Amino acid sequence: MIRFLLPIVVFALFILEGTWFQIFVPPSQDYNYILVPRFVLIAVVLISIFRGPGIGVLYGIAGGLLYDFVYTDLLGIYMFSLGFTAYISSFTYxxxxxxxxxxxxxxxxxxxIFEWMTYGLYYVVDYTDILFEDFFMVRLLPSWILNGCAAILLLYPFQKLFRRLEDYEALQQR
Amino acid sequence: MPHFFSNKRLIILMVSIIVLVGLIGFSMREREAVTWPEKFVRDSTGIVQFVFSQPAHFAAGFFGDIRDHLQVYEENQLLKSRLDEYASLSAELESVKQENDTLKNMIDADESLTDYVMRSALVIHRSPDRWTETIGINKGQQDGVEKDMAVVTAQGLIGKIQTTSEFTSTVQLLSDGNRTNRVSAMVNTGEAPVYAFIEGWDEEREGLMLRKIESDADVEEGQTVMTSGLGGIFPRGLAIGEITEVEPDEYGLTYNALVEPAANFYNIEQVNIIERTSDSLDGELQMEADDGGEEEDEEPVELQEEDFENGGTP
Known part of the structure; x- marks a missing residue:
């Protein structure tokens, strides 16, 4: 059962980004910044740290593809960015x-890296024309703060989950 | 990262960049419908999103209710003052409706551009990355939803259906920056209505841009903007907003106006999908369409182009 826990958690975070977050923190014109939740990214980075680059990239590509399919009409951007970010963040020491x-x-x-990459790709395909300074102030800084806080909350439960997964695998091998 | 730049990895990186470019190229062109894997994923995710969104809407609504209760007194005062106005207006509406019916009978017009059927749907997600302004709703092809149908809330028009799958569809909001995001609109000026286009969102001044208003038109601040029904898919007379600013465009040939939308594009919970019932323009309206259609012919848009083929010519 515990084997399926990780995909379920990632999927729940994905639903959280698009449905719950948008309902409880509705976007508004009143403030001049855009809060973009990247909970799946946090999970994918942690997975590639603790489970190795292979599994991390797999989760990155799957999660990115899901994101592309459900939220955007444009395929490939999130799949590539999330897979790439998972790969280069796989510090397994x-x-x-x-x-x-x-x-x-x-x-x-x-x-x-992830925000910059998606911004660059969207800029290239002409979906957005905001300048880098605007992108930095409106999107990147708020994203750092929001997702940094989310990461602090997620670090401990994820570590616990990975430890239990390792225990389970060790038990299987015996 | 000792493993980073080995030969094999570089080749994999190259291949994945090629795949990325291919996928973007495939999805950038105007697609009639989404592919079946996309539909499948959207439908199955949509079910989960629907289940998740119900309690969330409930909880958010609960806090909203508390906030409402704090303002009840002031609201009540305001509404009381409006009540007398309402009584006289509804009496007037009734008599105008009757008159309209008799007039319609006299000219044997049994359908008009204002006729439509309405389906209600729940919002199940909103695109979290905000590069595009889209929301997802829980009605799809199985419920008769089709591409390009108008989507409204109780306050007014919010957008149109962008893609559909079997049980869910995506709505492109009027505030979306995409260039093909256009709506044929009209301004109520007291005399003959003035036709123009809603073309996207002005980021700086925060309003919808109404472009291509004829320079001899009598457009002022405070006038209301509605859908014209000339685009072929939207019915006539859905409220869009109110004009807040009028200025000549960069060439001085036409006017641009800034429209404050009537509907709130944020915090949407329930929407109505509008399907127009009359297919063709008739009688007097058709002549108006031809008048207003001249400038549309100069700059064809995907949406308008196909509509005028079956609706615009006599």
Missing amino acids: TAVRISYMWQMVIIIGSIL
């Missing part, structure tokens, strides 16, 4: 795995 500090740094870095 023990020093990283035991330190919350390092994990936070990697998550913050991966948010930067």
Whole structure:
């Protein structure tokens, strides 16, 4: 049963981004920044830290494809960006795995890479024409703050989940 | 990252970039319908989203109710003052309706551009990345929803159906920045209505842009803007908003106006999908369509183009 827990958690985070977050934190014209939840990204980065780049990229591509299919009409952008971010954030060292500090740094870095990449791709296909300075102030900074806070909340439960998964796998191999 | 730039990895990166470009190219062109894997994923996700969204809407509505209760007194005062106005207006509406019916009988017009059927749907998601302004609703092809139908809330028009799958569809909001996002609109000026286009969202001034207003038209601030029904798919007379600013365009040939939308594009819970029942324009309206259609012919849009083929010519 625990084997299916990880996909279910990632899918729940995906639903959370599009449905719950939009209902409880409705976008508004009143403030001059855009809050974009990237909970799936946080989960994918943690997966590639703890489970290795292969599984991380797999989750990244699957999650990105789901995002492309459901939320955007344009295929490929999230699939590629999420898969790529998962790959380059796969620091599987023990020093990283035991330190919350390092994990936070990697998550913050991966948010930067991911947001920049999706912005660049959308800019190239002419879906947006905002300048980089605007992108930085309106999207990237709020995204760092929001998803940084979300990451702090998610780090511990995820670590617990990965530990139990490892225990389960060790039990299987015996 | 010792594993990063080995040869095999580089080849995989290259291949995935090629796949990315291919996929973007495939999905960038105007697609009539989405492919079946997309439909399948959207439908199955839609069910889960529907289940998740119900309690969330309920909880959000509960807090909204509390906020409403705090304002009940002021609202009541305002509504009381409006009540007398309402009584006289509804009496007038009744008599005008009757008169309209008799007049319609006299000219044997049994259908008009204002006729439509309405289906209600629940909002199940909103595109979280905000590069595009779209929402998802829980009605699809099985419920008779088709591409390009108008979507309204109780306050007014919010957008049109962008894609459909079997049980869900995506609504492109009027505030979406896409260039093909156009609506044929008219301004009520007291005399003959003035026809123009709603073309996208002005980020800086926060309003809808109403473009291509004829320069001799009598357009002022405070006038209401509605759908014209000339686009072929929307019915006539759905409220869009109110004009807040009028200015000449960059060439000085036509006027542009800024329209404050009547509907709230944020925090939408329930929407109505509008299907027009009359297929063709008739009689006097058709002449108006030909008048207003001249400038539309100069700049064909996908939406308008196909509609005028079956509706615009006598």
